[in-house]
Amino acid sequence: MTLWDGRFNQKPDELVAKFSESISFDQRLYAHDIRGSIAHVSMLGRCRIIPEEDAKCIINELNNIRCEIESGTFQFDERYEDIHMNIENALLDRLGDTGAKIHTARSRNDQVATDTRLYIRDEIDQISGLLIHLKSSLVGVAEKYSHVIMPGFTHLQHAQPVLFSHHLLAYVEMLHRDGCRLTDCRKRLNQLPLGSGALAGTSLPINREVVASELKFDSITQNSMDAVSDRDYIIEFLSAASIIMVHMSRLSEDIIYWVSQECSFVELSDTFCTGSSLMPQKKNPDVAELTRGKTGRVYGNLLSVLTMMKGLPLCYNRDMQEDKEPLFDTIDTIKLILSVYSPMIKNIRVDESIMKNAASDPFLMATDLAEWLVSKNVPFRTAHKKVGSLVGYCQAKDISPDTLNLRQLKDLIPECNEDCFSLFDPEKSIASRNVTGATSGEQVRKQIEFWKTELDVNY
Amino acid sequence: MTLWDGRFNQKPDELVAKFSESISFDQRLYAHDIRGSIAHVSMLGRCRIIPEEDAKCIINELNNIRCEIESGTFQFDERYEDIHMNIENALLDRLGDTGAKIHTARSRNDQVATDTRLYIRDEIDQISGLLIHLKSSLVGVAEKYSHVIMPGFTHLQHAQPVLFSHHLLAYVEMLHRDGCRLTDCRKRLNQLPLGSGALAGTSLPINREVVASELKFDSITQNSMDAVSDRDYIIEFLSAASIIMVHMSRLSEDIIYWVSQECSFVELSDTFCTGSSLMPQKKNPDVAELTRGKTGRVYGNLLSVLTMMKGLPLCYNRDMQEDKEPLFDTIDTIKLILSVYSPMIKNIRVDESIMKNAASDPFLMATDLAEWLVSKNVPFRTAHKKVGSLVGYCQAKDISPDTLNLRQLKDLIPECNEDCFSLFDPEKSIASRNVTGATSGEQVRKQIEFWKTELDVNY
């Protein structure tokens, strides 16, 4: 039988090479690897561990290599399994004995840890920028439609009228916390591991503080065995990314609901949908659906690294090579989602009348009546019960409470007076909810102003 | 501020295209897509839904396209977002009106479901073959070292002597169950969804049974709405793959322990390790470590699809496009692991004397003495207690129980006699455990013979 013979024509060492290599995915670290190497070599020169002249020469060649990689002329050699060995071997080829000095006083373990931290730090900065961009888009739309009324939902059932802008600003709050979590993650990872060697440090008189300062790390790691086997910063980043996906999947779900034929609150720009030349009613919210679907991939990446790290003995184990693909995939996914969502949000169109109509059911204002009674000194649970019986009466008669006259109303709730009728107006209902954080126009305007200032500063 | 401007220089529609495309990863389905299309078109011809001549013409061109893809001459067009549209559009370009008939009575939804089932079916066959190969390697090594004694562990503590081959055959059992699970998964997915249309079937008089038979499906799906939105077979496959990884990670852990300096039971061939030119004592078991690490990626892929499918309304949603990458990555990972493990296992070398020595501690035979007492009618818990006090006595005196003379032994356990001394021999201990499934040479030989026959048949 020969099903797998094809595969077994591959020699074991080819299989092992294929199994072990990381150059197919860690190429993207080239700039951070070179940046880290330059700082390291520069320090070696200053500390006279290698001649300063050699350091300059190496730095010069590293810059050349970076240019070549960026212009596509650098020859990657598949004999070298990762980006680090490709770069070091290019140096060796070009500079001989001088190139042979670059790896002085470091090991692959502390080098990779340094590269990855530099890389995530940059990506966090980019994602933070994209979060600000999306928040700006949301705030912009909130401002544009600041007068639009919609039903607020709980359990996907109409609950109380709210401002559409209030709903959008809820997502701004979420994305803001996401940004803060990334900032905390960045702060915590911003320590230089270089100098930790393979696990035990080095006997050569290096100056780690100088390298840290050059690479803009806040400080240096304090335990070499921890430094080479710590992957907390990757897991913490992936956790923060997973929470971003909680938020983006919720926003996507809202949008998918809003654009359904049943709901029709919102229309998306054609750019962000696929249509069907046969079924014009179909405008599939693909971006929202794919975003919701990609939540799984980001969660999966988090689980992948958590599982990989479970129960590993100190220090470095080869398992840890498996940290990179989930990290890279998560970063690419999050950046693409935030990038495409921002223009999609900016270009939504809102059907104000459908929304307002859905929010105008007088029963949605029952809570307002109960709170009005409380303001007339009726204990809350009693008020709740009285309004409940009014509602029951209307339901039984299949009438709307705003069609009762005052006498009928007073028969059911003696505390009622003329003022009560205005309570059935959704605009007034919204305006009355005027505590901090609530949905009144005044509060929402304050929030819009707050965010405009805040986002402007961070832009 | 411009951190993300680079990205935003991309126009929204470019971003959306990048976000939505699947051609970068679904190309690998080309052969199954073409195979499915040929069966479909052939049926359309036979049923006179399109002229038979047209059918032949399309089939001919599909075969050409397959050859071109395989020889690398087919021009993929990035305007078409997936493999299906690339192939259909090539047909349209080449055959005009005739080519325009291929998509008759089908939709992308049932087409993709068909392709994916065909693809997984083939991959299951390949993985089943690789499982047999690895089982054969394990059985081969078990036979080669069938006399080797080692300590059996519980809690990573020495418990009782066992045969090394018995330990290896435990993994054969696990891999056998893995194969059975894949067979069940294959059986369940082997139904043709084609003919389900976008969700509601078709009004054209197709013959689904003919297509099923042509494509070697056991039967056809019975509900079109289920058929286009079912992804059970992917999740079931990913679950089976995750259990394979449970087993491969356990085997890897065993190997990593066995090759540690502390243990030194086993040596791996250099091919499967990285060494260090500086530290000759180091022979890093990279293949075992990477396998253990890749467990995370396979679990993550399972979670990814489970999460994606959670709470999706019927029928097809675009989220489901996210089923492919976790599937493909899992298949590639499992195949590579099994492929590389098989020669690695075949080439292990065992240090019999270290293993036997570790298994020869007389205290490991305490259970044998207790069972011997039971055979002399001592109730088990009493026997257990008596042996316990013997052990306690020896420990207190820091002597080994096999160094006691008969009188001393009888003082502690009156039921003892001369026979007892042979109980401290690990070979005899092993030989005595001779019930089915136990570790005696007789039982293990039976198992080796069983597996040799079994695997031979399936080869």
Next chain:
Amino acid sequence: MTLWDGRFNQKPDELVAKFSESISFDQRLYAHDIRGSIAHVSMLGRCRIIPEEDAKCIINELNNIRCEIESGTFQFDERYEDIHMNIENALLDRLGDTGAKIHTARSRNDQVATDTRLYIRDEIDQISGLLIHLKSSLVGVAEKYSHVIMPGFTHLQHAQPVLFSHHLLAYVEMLHRDGCRLTDCRKRLNQLPLGSGALAGTSLPINREVVASELKFDSITQNSMDAVSDRDYIIEFLSAASIIMVHMSRLSEDIIYWVSQECSFVELSDTFCTGSSLMPQKKNPDVAELTRGKTGRVYGNLLSVLTMMKGLPLCYNRDMQEDKEPLFDTIDTIKLILSVYSPMIKNIRVDESIMKNAASDPFLMATDLAEWLVSKNVPFRTAHKKVGSLVGYCQAKDISPDTLNLRQLKDLIPECNEDCFSLFDPEKSIASRNVTGATSGEQVRKQIEFWKTELDVNY
């Protein structure tokens, strides 16, 4: 500072006891533990490993203990950390030397594995029954509303008209596969591990086949080291349960959408909802929401055991004690969900007119027109394009295609004739989709009949 002093007043050994005990959750295994023990002791007697009289005496007392546990009079003793030791120690107290014989030729490792398999086997039977019950409820409702038309959705957008019963039967297919997966899992786990000892079998002349037969196991396990450390059957069960939750969460999502004010296709019985005395429009579909939410818990339980098993060396490790709570919680969750869903489904009320109205948009019948053209020998992509331009024309004029007269229709699509007008009728559209598995009344009736017979047989 004393934040944690309270805790540290607990002595270490109390903490360890609390950490290690399982009696708080493994009590539920009592019946299976006793059943397994009776079969084991009976065999010991028959094989003369212990006197037959002793065996009878032990069996008698085990039956007493079962009755006491069931009547609540059995005294659990917290000094014994699990259910197995509680029962064995009760025997010892009551029967002295005779009771001391029960643990002959077995260990806790093979005993627990046997108990758990017996337990899951019973629970699978119960869950299979509940699946049949729920399928029956779905088929019943499908039959009751077999004439009701609704829009079929893709991307949560209206796509084509389908029968409501066809939609319900899609779930019957899913639940049927769930039952089959459980059956496969049951088949695979139905092997007796008892006789494997702690890891190496036993030297006593037990008869494992007799025990297997008594306990209705299909066969006995063939490798003792595998048998005591295998947890595949738990993971396979948890995977099958997770797929059940995929289906139940999708059904829940459909229901939550259907009962929204926007959709209003379906109304649930009050029993299965919470309402609000203030907001009568609110009838929160709590059962559907909680079911969707509990998906997370079932997935989490699966990942919990997968993570726990990753990288464990052979054989038994104490980590494995962590297999029980996720298993028990999953079983309880699945059983409760299926139990409550069945009456909820039986009692849904459907608003036929809203549903039919939503399905009657003539644009939903565009695919029918395209297929009609194919039947008139227009190549499919050409037919697709022609209908597309008709649709575009109608949209531009903001008219519905069914309001065109024949001349107008022929101007746009020359192949059209009088018959075309009937294509815009959703009833006819549905009736025309009459291939196996499609949505026509004929096909759906067949399916209903099939399931009624099938479910009847299995009841």
Next chain:
Amino acid sequence: MTLWDGRFNQKPDELVAKFSESISFDQRLYAHDIRGSIAHVSMLGRCRIIPEEDAKCIINELNNIRCEIESGTFQFDERYEDIHMNIENALLDRLGDTGAKIHTARSRNDQVATDTRLYIRDEIDQISGLLIHLKSSLVGVAEKYSHVIMPGFTHLQHAQPVLFSHHLLAYVEMLHRDGCRLTDCRKRLNQLPLGSGALAGTSLPINREVVASELKFDSITQNSMDAVSDRDYIIEFLSAASIIMVHMSRLSEDIIYWVSQECSFVELSDTFCTGSSLMPQKKNPDVAELTRGKTGRVYGNLLSVLTMMKGLPLCYNRDMQEDKEPLFDTIDTIKLILSVYSPMIKNIRVDESIMKNAASDPFLMATDLAEWLVSKNVPFRTAHKKVGSLVGYCQAKDISPDTLNLRQLKDLIPECNEDCFSLFDPEKSIASRNVTGATSGEQVRKQIEFWKTELDVNY
């Protein structure tokens, strides 16, 4: 057939009640619920929304209820499904109209969010304390054994000698980051959601700042729709807990390895192990194994809540009730693990001679020789190669490099001199690695002093 009849004897409404209730697990929130209610009612009184006298009366009775719950005399009423309704209804029973005022200007949604935040905040404080306690234990043991040398491992292979205390301090670093993550999580969740109502705020003139200040929240939430449906703080906490488990599972793995017969570096106190009266060599590290196993449960809880929150529309959905059990289980698990680990660590015994012996293989000092050559101006890669050939020479002759005489050494590496021989001493190797974070005694002593001061301050 009657398999499930038992269950179906339960009436649907009983099933729904059982399905929906949370009182069985949310009782533990009683103190935080009462604390939140007291602050709320006190504010209602101060703001004259209810009479101050009523407020006092309610507060008094809430204090009574707390005392009754704590003394076990409070009657929970199973008609009320959660802790909040149990307390409110007790108030109603006891205070009538006055009690009916407590729920004024709040809803269950903002109340539960407030309770949960108060609860997590307290638990974070407790866990932070336990982390400090465990770090203190680790530092204490590090100080006690500060002179002990062991082999440092990578790939579970001996790499270079390190101080045992350096290894322990690596875990102190990890646990320190864990504490910082909890602090960040606490800071982010420390905002008052009360006042957000069901989703839209309230029309009553409450003062949220006063309540926030009373409950020691740093600020108030700014968007009511976000505030009632935000569960970020739970996910962030569960992520931080999962990273704690990464660390505790790694420490457990190290310990399990150290106490194996093969390794025997460390012995645990009997209190933390189970032994076997038969096999005295067995001292099972149950606490370490269970901790490693419980990693799965904590990861599972995280994924459970992530899955539950995926794709939920705004605002509150009943699914969210599923947030509590994973949270509570995680908190209980983490606290128990940290509590039991601290005394276990304090009581480990170390076998210095075995450890030192394992670290004394001269090949482990090969890196030292290479670095010494670098200090003599040999380029690193050249030095690496020279030492490599020395190692190869020794291996081929099966001799140890420290047994060569100077001439032999110089033949292989001309740069060598007398000083080289001292490089093979593990003590000197360790002492020479004296950069910050490395393993020299000087550096490790600095770290021990640092942590002693740091932990003292936080105690």
